[in-house]
Amino acid sequence: MSGAGAPTLDVDGAGLRVTVVAASWHTVVMDGLIEGARRALAAARVTDVTWVRVPGTFELPVAARHAAGHADAVVALGVVIRGGTPHFDYVCQAAAMGLTDVAVRTGVPVGFGVLTCDDEAQALDRAGLPGSHEDKGAEAAEAALATVAALRASRLLP
Template structure:
């Protein structure tokens, strides 16, 4: 199971402003991911959350970039792509991964990567944090983003490239 060995992260995010952006495809999976992320933010004490919903996973990077530019301390990006019969899966997964990585590195704003890239909808449901799921990737992405923001908070902000 991919969740094996994951750390327990406890952090105080009460002074942080966090952006949460999520895709609209696969409502049941996304509902679990978003609920998990909201729960993770609440457990970390984050009260100032800016939430955006975009059409799909491909649109996550541009929304994350806007959120980062707006002055949030961290971004949580949630989406799901399920493999089909065409190379579309590969293109969307690569674009989302590279785009979100670019936002984080370019802006210095941590991006919690909560994009599921699954072969089947069953795999996605098992990672969505729903009742009966083995993993809660929305919660993990939110916790990781807040923890990274807390670690970086004492360092000077990078000069935009």
């Protein structure tokens, strides 16, 4: 299981502005990722949350870029399931590079909650649904908040 060794993040996000950008493909998996992010943000006391839905994972970077101008942190959620063509590789690479570029260029932490799976069973196992072994939506939200907290604690962010 890839979640072995994950840190426990307990962050107070009160007062932070967070935007969650989420793809629309694979509804059941996306519903789980979104609910996981919603739970994690609520547990961290984040009340200022903007939700943006885009068609697919490929569109996440442009939405995250616009969101970064209005948020302390961005959480990007999506899922790409391998098929029989190279499409999987192109979309995964574009999403990873695009979201990394948004974070580096804007200085706004981006929680990476994009599942890149070989099959639907792997995606469901990571979606934070009842019976899932992992909750990647929650983990992405927690990572974004923890990064803001770390940068603020080191006085790298106001």
